[in-house]
Amino acid sequence: xxxxxxxxxxxxxxxxxxxxxxxxxxxxxxxxxxxxxxxxxxxxxxxxxxxxxxxxxxxxxxxxxxxxxxxxxxxxxxxxxxxxxxxxxxxxxxxxxxxxxxxxxxxxxxxxxxxxxxxxxxxxxxxxxxxxxxxxxxxxxxxxxxxxxxxxxxxxxxxxxxxxxxxxxxxxxxxxxxxxxxxxxxxxxxxxxxxxxxxxxxxxxxxxxxxxxxxxxxxxxxxxxxxxxxxxxxxxxxxxxxxxxxxxxxxxxxxxxxxxxxxxxxxxxxxxxxxxxxxxxxxx
Numbered sequence: 001x002x003x004x005x006x007x008x009x010x011x012x013x014x015x016x017x018x019x020x021x022x023x024x025x026x027x028x029x030x031x032x033x034x035x036x037x038x039x040x041x042x043x044x045x046x047x048x049x050x051x052x053x054x055x056x057x058x059x060x061x062x063x064x065x066x067x068x069x070x071x072x073x074x075x076x077x078x079x080x081x082x083x084x085x086x087x088x089x090x091x092x093x094x095x096x097x098x099x100x101x102x103x104x105x106x107x108x109x110x111x112x113x114x115x116x117x118x119x120x121x122x123x124x125x126x127x128x129x130x131x132x133x134x135x136x137x138x139x140x141x142x143x144x145x146x147x148x149x150x151x152x153x154x155x156x157x158x159x160x161x162x163x164x165x166x167x168x169x170x171x172x173x174x175x176x177x178x179x180x181x182x183x184x185x186x187x188x189x190x191x192x193x194x195x196x197x198x199x200x201x202x203x204x205x206x207x208x209x210x211x212x213x214x215x216x217x218x219x220x221x222x223x224x225x226x227x228x229x230x231x232x233x234x235x236x237x238x239x240x241x242x243x244x245x246x247x248x249x250x251x252x253x254x255x256x257x258x259x260x261x262x263x264x265x266x267x268x269x270x271x272x273x274x275x276x277x278x279x280x281x282x283x284x
Contacts, residue, residue: 028107028118030233032162034155036104036119037128038228038235040147045115048145049106052117055142055149056104059131064123109230111189116152116235125151125237132245132253141254148248150226151237158194158234160202163227167203167236171210174223174238179213183221185242188229199227219243 037056041048105118121127128151135142156166175182184203186196203225207214224242228235239248246252 028105030107030109030116030118030155030230032156032233034107034116034118034152035124036152037117037124038114038148038150038152039117040114041145042113042147044145048143049115049117051143052146052149053104053106055131056117056119056127059127059134060103060121060123063127063130064121109233111230114189114230125153127151129240132248135250135253136245139254141251143250146250149250150228150239150248152226152228152235153237155233155235158191158229158232160194160198163194163199163234163236164202164206166234167206167225170236170238171207175207175210175214177211179211179215180222181215181217181220182207182223182225183216183218183242184225184227185247186227186229190231191229194229194234203227 037052039048039052103119103121105120107116107118109116119127128149131149154166154170156162174180184200186200188194188196204216207225220243222240224239226235226237226239226242239245242248
């Protein structure tokens with residue numbers, strides 16, 4: 001009688017490889033159209049994500065917890081195929097409920113030291129600003145592993161045309177009606193195609209086109225345009241009082257008492273106009 005075939009043995013390295021591959025396949029990645037928070041850290045990514053989750057959930061519950069609702073699709077009663085409509089409406093509602101139940105979701109950026117926390121709430125930008133300003137005011141330290149947390153309004157492909165088109169829509173909200181002083185901060189990771197100087201020049205010109213009274217101010221800009229290129233994607237946002245609020249660095253916000261009162265953030269800074277092409281050094 002033939003002996004039963006032996007099962008192939010897998011060494012620990014092979015086993016770990018397959019486990020890692022399976023984990024990679026389940027990951028969610030940053031993609032164009034995502035909104036949320038770009039988070040940077042020096043080490044211990046999981047700990048950083050956990051403390052940002054705690055921070056976001058704490059403030060969301062305090063300010064917006066009672067506002068969460070699920071929109072229900074309206075069914076047309078005159079349609080003959082009403083059963084299919086009802087079935088689809090229920091499915092859509094369930095999907096929307098599940099989506100909104102996950103208020104914040106960590107997604108991989110593909111770069112070391114930076115993660116993206118995708119948000120499904122309408123108030124995500126306002127929530128981010130509330131957190132930054134509250135930490136600035138109270139000087140209460142609530143994070144240990146996280147460096148910066150920036151609310152990102154737009155994510156697009158890291159192509160010049162996409163960046164200009166995406167920024168044009170965003171700048172309508174921030175630079176069209178009321179003139180402001182502004183600066184541009186540019187960072188890139190794992191990308192050699194897009195050029196810093198080209199992006200800054202084009203975006204500075206675009207801001208001026210929106211309103212000729214918008215002026216560059218490197219020392220105390222009222223609004224700062226943040227451009228974060230990560231591999232093939234570009235995260236863009238516009239924040240207020242970026243310099244005053246320690247460049248949204250959570251450690252520096254709470255490192256020591258600041259003699260400057262938060263009320264001063266509402267005052268217009270003295271203008272210091274410079275040429276747009278000389279604008280902003282790349283952050284490390």
